[in-house]
Amino acid sequence: MDSDILVSHARTAAITQGATGYLGIDLAALGRNYRKLVSMLAPVCAGAVVKADAYGLGAEQVAKALYAQGCRHFFVAQFVEAVRLRPMLAQDAQIFVLNGLQPGNEIACADMNIVPVLNSLAQWQQWSAAARALKRCLPAVLQFDTGMSRLGFPPEERADLATALRNGANIEGLFIMSHLASADETDGEQNSDQLAEMSCIAEEFPGFDVSFANSGGVFLGKAYHGVLARPGIALYGGAPTAATVNPMEPVVSLDAAVIQTRCVSPGTKVGYGGAHVAQREMRLATIAAGYADGLPRSLSDRGAVYYKGTRLPIVGRVSMDSITVDMSALPEGALTLGSLVEVLGPHQTLEDIARDADTISYEFLTGLGDRYHRQYR
Ligand SMILES: *Cc1c(COP(=O)(O)O)cnc(C)c1O
Numbered sequence: 001m002d003s004d005i006l007v008s009h010a011r012t013a014a015i016t017q018g019a020t021g022y023l024g025i026d027l028a029a030l031g032r033n034y035r036k037l038v039s040m041l042a043p044v045c046a047g048a049v050v051k052a053d054a055y056g057l058g059a060e061q062v063a064k065a066l067y068a069q070g071c072r073h074f075f076v077a078q079f080v081e082a083v084r085l086r087p088m089l090a091q092d093a094q095i096f097v098l099n100g101l102q103p104g105n106e107i108a109c110a111d112m113n114i115v116p117v118l119n120s121l122a123q124w125q126q127w128s129a130a131a132r133a134l135k136r137c138l139p140a141v142l143q144f145d146t147g148m149s150r151l152g153f154p155p156e157e158r159a160d161l162a163t164a165l166r167n168g169a170n171i172e173g174l175f176i177m178s179h180l181a182s183a184d185e186t187d188g189e190q191n192s193d194q195l196a197e198m199s200c201i202a203e204e205f206p207g208f209d210v211s212f213a214n215s216g217g218v219f220l221g222k223a224y225h226g227v228l229a230r231p232g233i234a235l236y237g238g239a240p241t242a243a244t245v246n247p248m249e250p251v252v253s254l255d256a257a258v259i260q261t262r263c264v265s266p267g268t269k270v271g272y273g274g275a276h277v278a279q280r281e282m283r284l285a286t287i288a289a290g291y292a293d294g295l296p297r298s299l300s301d302r303g304a305v306y307y308k309g310t311r312l313p314i315v316g317r318v319s320m321d322s323i324t325v326d327m328s329a330l331p332e333g334a335l336t337l338g339s340l341v342e343v344l345g346p347h348q349t350l351e352d353i354a355r356d357a358d359t360i361s362y363e364f365l366t367g368l369g370d371r372y373h374r375q376y377r
Contacts, residue, residue: 047073049232183216271316
């Protein structure tokens with residue numbers, strides 16, 4: 001290699017800190033996805049769910065980009081996520097903790113201008129005690145369980161909650177909410193059951209605005225929109241419903257580097273456990289991303305990567321730090337040390353790889369490790 005090339009490689013390596021995988025995050029596409037949801041929801045407000053580091057894409061960058069698009073309601077799952085996000089956003093951005101608070105976090109939460117979602121009388125009582133201690137009224141969101149049995153006031157706690165609200169509570173309920181269990185199924189019966197239950201709750205708790213729709217819910221129609229939607233996956237380019245063509249724009253691309261190539265003869269074993277035995281002469285490339293980088297072991301002998309549109313099947317088991325792919329379909333010498341192959345991009349969508357891995361886009365995105373160089377565009 002001549003010295004100019006070495007120098008330019010050294011510069012690139014310094015910029016990417018030696019990474020062998022590149023996660024591209026298109027913040028402009030994220031913004032267009034947000035605006036698309038805003039226009040579908042209008043005049044209903046669109047918040048954003050940025051839990052789990054904005055589904056692995058980077059909560060800080062994502063939340064700031066969405067704030068610039070006018071988003072002012074940000075939902076995280078855990079208080080620790082809200083604590084990290086709070087200093088990144090202006091004070092007029094509201095941050096809601098979907099899981100509510102663990103005992104002992106109430107005062108810090110109130111001090112930091114973070115709003116808990118209260119899911120039970122136990123959480124209500126803790127928040128109310130904090131309000132007493134601070135001698136002021138504290139804001140909260142009230143979540144109801146409408147059929148998921150996961151989070152939210154269960155039916156049997158509703159009467160006590162209504163009584164607590166009537167008795168001059170020191171908690172200001174900002175809005176009430178619930179979560180759909182099957183929003184991705186556009187004809188799912190569970191959706192209408194949950195909507196009916198939420199309508200009853202809205203009558204029992206008059207005067208409160210309702211937040212109901214996640215990404216899938218936005219596509220279920222006006223009845224599901226409430227006054228504040230909580231989309232997550234659709235913002236990040238994931239398909240909001242199973243049935244239709246994905247209406248969202250891809251946000252994430254992923255490329256990984258070739259770290260070795262070889263030619264093997266028939267009968268050669270490939271990877272851990274010798275699980276794959278070459279049936280013919282094959283040209284193989286080892287790629288620098290494995291299950292520690294979010295390529296699940298379930299992609300073993302199933303998934304693929306792409307190079308300029310050519311499918312390169314994964315052969316043998318996925319290792320922690322690498323996969324091996326069959327590049328026999330490419331002209332000899334097409335891939336060499338340092339070449340990049342497409343894991344996510346124009347030829348392989350999030351849904352494609354998630355399906356091959358027997359999982360869903362959400363799990364695939366949130367599993368992407370932190371060894372990639374993140375390129376925000
Ligand atoms: C994760 C989550 C969302 C976002 O769901 P998507 O399907 O990603 O749009 C909305 N609301 C609640 C309560 C959630 O837990």
